[in-house]
């Protein structure tokens with residue numbers, strides 16, 4: 001069966017995520033038959049370089065031999081068992097490994113099965129912690145402008161990207177929003193000061209709402225879905241101090257930035273902080289299976305630990321919590337980090353991405369090229385200053401051009417970005433950047 005036939009069958013029944021389905025009247029759905037390394041291949045043998053790690057999940061390539069082997073082995077043993085009252089080796093080993101590599105002080109692991117659910121868990125746990133401690137007046141969450149934490153209703157409520165949120169506004173709990181430390185347009189040498197300045201309104205909010213706030217939730221260093229806006233670790237450092245001073249939790253949502261994307265294994269390391277809750281998903285399984293984890297410390301754990309009759313337990317659950325296959329894929333992924341110089345190799349690749357994109361800084365319609373580790377973003381603007389109206393869908397033109405040239409780019413509005421799997425080669429980086437540059441030329445021609 002060829003692409004067209006698969007596409008026809010697809011459009012007869014599938015409703016795709018994050019998609020206006022009418023777009024597919026003249027935009028193809030690309031059916032993928034197989035993947036290998038950084039490449040995807042369709043049913044007619046056309047190949048696409050996966051420059052965005054299939055929505056930021058893939059770390060070590062598609063059909064990675066070592067992860068495949070681990071999964072085959074696990075499949076012969078156990079596919080799934082409930083995690084209430086029962087347990088299994090992959091869940092236990094993974095919890096041990098996560099606690100060993102996470103920032104110090106995180107010693108308890110609660111599993112869920114996707115990123116949004118992890119955020120829900122962290123929000124509920126924080127609220128419930130205060131309640132168990134007798135502070136029932138704490139019901140609010142502080143969130144940053146332009147943040148994204150997923151799309152279930154609780155996660156959407158603490159998010160701030162209008163495109164995803166506004167429609168559902170009437171359904172969402174009210175949050176306290178503070179300015180983002182986003183450094184768009186700020187020269188690199190001023191990033192730290194810019195971040196520190198953004199702490200002032202945060203402090204004010206925490207002061208004004210003393211005793212009402214459960215937690216501040218933040219995406220460390222890069223607001224990925226928020227157009228890849230970036231900021232300095234100095235903000236995180238100050239934020240940790242502010243949370244301590246005002247006695248509120250800090251939830252670090254490292255669902256997108258965890259596992260090496262920012263240059264360190266976890267972004268929080270760059271500020272040398274430990275959050276009260278660390279949310280992980282996406283790269284956790286190397287991009288193989290849905291799984292998420294919320295890490296926290298003994299202080300939080302203890303607040304729930306009591307006789308059953310006191311009803312302080314955290315009763316949250318999902319059917320596939322801690323699925324053995326997913327945990328095994330995660331263990332194989334962590335094994336790759338442990339046995340190969342991944343972060344060091346990535347420094348070389350990140351440098352290649354920086355070099356290859358240097359000429360784009362002088363493009364007449366590029367406002368900024370910014371980078372944090374293995375995430376590089378190019379923000380388009382007319383004459384480098386005037387934001388293109390979203391209705392013009394300039395990024396979509398880049399996407400189309402990428403497909404024609406065999407590179408999967410999926411710009412966020414006017415922001416073209418790269419977040420490739422770590423198995424990408426320097427030559428593939430050249431190709432990826434060249435095709436993006438052509439696409440940017442085409443997309444900004446008028």
Ligand SMILES: *Cc1c(COP(=O)(O)O)cnc(C)c1O
Nearest residue numbers: 114115116148149150253255256
């Ligand atoms: C993707 C993402 C989520 C949501 O994860 P899902 O698995 O898509 O529900 C939450 N937070 C951040 C920062 C993300 O990038």
